[in-house]
Amino acid sequence: MTDRQTSDITSSARQTEDIRARNLSIRWWTLINGLKSLFLVGLDASMLFASWTIADRLGTPTAGVHITNSMIPILAVGIGTLAASGFYGTDDKLHRFANLFKSLALAQLIEFIAAFFYQPGIWVSRSVFAIALILNFLSISGARFLFDLFIIQIRKRNPIFQQAIVLVGNQMDIEHVRKLLKRSRQFRIDSIIDLSIWDIQRQLDEIIDQIKSRKISEVFICSPQLIDNQIILFWNLKAAGIHLRMVPTEIQLPERSAETKMIEEIPTVRFKSLPIFGFNFWLKRVLDLIAASAILLVISPILLLVAFLIKKTSSGPIFYKQYRVGLKGRRFQVWKFRTMVENATELQKELEQQNEVKGGVLFKIKDDPRITSIGKFLRDYSIDELPQLINVLQGEMSLVGPRPLPIRDYELSIQNIEQFSRDRFLRYEVLPGITGLWQVKGRATIDSDEIFYWDMVYILQWSLTLDLKILLQTIKVVLFKEGSY
Incomplete structure (x- = not known):
């Protein structure tokens, strides 16, 4: 350029x-958005067809009735309801799970009423309706989520x-x-x-x-x-x-x-309630418990191997427990695999002058001499953070959220209230997380203002979709060591 x-x-x-040329860019993007909408219609129709077909096989059969005979009106009602709800527009907020579920439930209610008046009592069983609703939601939301990720990657690379x-x-x-x-x-x-x-x-x-x-x-x-x-x-x-x-x-x-x-x-x-309060908080908490339990069960052999290597390669305990500041400013002990020498806390005082974080609110330096040989590997791939799944089960942390600050960083940040914006205290109104938006946006960022910015974006824009996206992006960032610090 x-x-x-x-x-x-x-x-x-x-x-x-030339009036014919000046809107070329606008026409180009209008064409792309139109093609995207057409593809989404086809994608949703395919998912609806597959879901209803599977539901017909899994649900209680109705003698002489096959769902395929009514597939065209089913697809017409389903696609029509999604279109009326704005799911083929360009507004990203219309892809949220809650709105999608409501639209699909409305479509099936319309189909149920129509079936009752057309063929009362002999169309399909209630179990088929229930299974179809669940499969419709899971398949369409999953397909749309993967499609959005695919589009984002295409735009990034081309x-x-x-x-x-x-x-x-x-x-x-x-x-x-x-x-x-x-x-x-x-x-x-x-x-x-x-x-x-x-x-x-x-x-x-x-x-x-x-x-x-x-x-x-x-x-x-x-x-x-x-x-x-x-x-x-x-x-x-x-x-x-x-x-x-x-x-x-x-x-x-x-x-x-x-x-x-x-x-x-x-x-x-x-103004409505902020997204992470009330029912959403407890929904997020239930999902955290289920996911953390499943992950711990699957990776337990890896955790045992890491514990053995830490004990074998350096003196000191396997776990490192440090007090952090969490929800409502409460202090709790965070679990991590030990990646530093035993007297790392005392040595930090001698290294304060080398702190590379702008403003000094957080403490980070590259090539930290306190890190052990096995510790560097654990940090590069964030394996040292895995024991925090215990904190998730204890209700002290969430899988996704702002990272909890150590006591030193928290106290330093509030020494001068003029430099520490009051809105940053909102990060203590939610459960801290093992990973967060900052971690996937730039793990090596050493500007505390940017770190707090992404924390606030997450808190105010939270959704289950955002949590899932952050978890998937975390896997990518960790595997390729993007921005590891």
């Missing part, structure tokens, strides 16, 4: 464009599928967003519009013409606070066929926890 292509858009001259975008904002916010987007590798930054050079109020038409001249279909606003009349910007961009995203550089309440409600003619925004 040339310097001219990557430089800021600073020319104020209007460019004459720049041609990375959507070209323009960043609008001040330099500091643009750099922050640029760093986040660089990690995702799903968008290609074509150019930037620096609001210290451009006056968005007086030069709005000029800015939109410049964006269109670059054949851009989407704009990321990195400094929303600098735009006085956002609705005018939104209207003009959408009128030009350009999509708009607001990217807050500071963590805010998530969009999905709010809904617009009208009181007479007054628009208001009503």
Whole structure:
């Protein structure tokens, strides 16, 4: 890419464009999204067909009735309900498990009522309906999840599928967003519009013409606070066929926890409960218990082998137990395989000057001399963290969540309340985790601000889908030692 292509858009001259060509990028992405939706329709139809066929075989048979004879209306109702619920749009939040289950349950309710009036009492048994609902949910959610992962990997590895975008904002916010987007590798930054050079109020038409001249279909606003009349910007961009995203550089309440409600003619925004409270908390806890028990059972031979090697290669205990800060600021002992020499805590005081974490809130140094030979291997592949499954069973930790801070790091972080943003205390309102969003975004990150940023993103945007994605990405990060520290 040339310097001219990557430089800021600073020319104020209007460019004459061929109206047939200027929306080429928009048409291209519209075509891709259309093909994606068609593929999802086919994928969902295949899963529905397979699930109902299996349910018909597993459930209580009804004499003279075969589900295949009614498959076309079943598929029509199922796909129609999913389409009406928005599952073939571009909004990622519509792929959540809860919404999917509700849509599939609604489809089967419609089918049940239709069957009752068409052939009362002789269509299919209740067991077939129940099995079909479970299989429909598991197969469609699983297939969609794998498809999304596949699409993300394709976009990361092939720049041609990375959507070209323009960043609008001040330099500091643009750099922050640029760093986040660089990690995702799903968008290609074509150019930037620096609001210290451009006056968005007086030069709005000029800015939109410049964006269109670059054949851009989407704009990321990195400094929303600098735009006085956002609705005018939104209207003009959408009128030009350009999509708009607001990217807050500071963590805010998530969009999905709010809904617009009208009181007479007054628009208001009503906030729902945050996602990790109430029923969701206990659902996450139950799944943690089931998963942790199963994992411990499967990997127990590996744990015994590691314990033997630690005891054989260095003096000291097999396990290292350290007090950490968890839910509601309570202190608990975290379990880890010992990877350091016995007097590692005392030696840390001598190594404080070598701490490489910006701000010094966390303590990390490369090539830590306290690490044993077997300890380095255990750390590279995060095997030393596996005993924390015991903490999960004890209710002190979760499989996924913000990493619990050692007492030293916690106390240092709150010494100066001006430097320790108060919203960071929210990380102590959830169970800490064995792995988390920061671990899969960049294990070698040594900037405490970025670590806390990803913790807050996880807390405010939590879902079972996000937990599953983090667990799968953790396996990949660990196996390939991506960013190991």
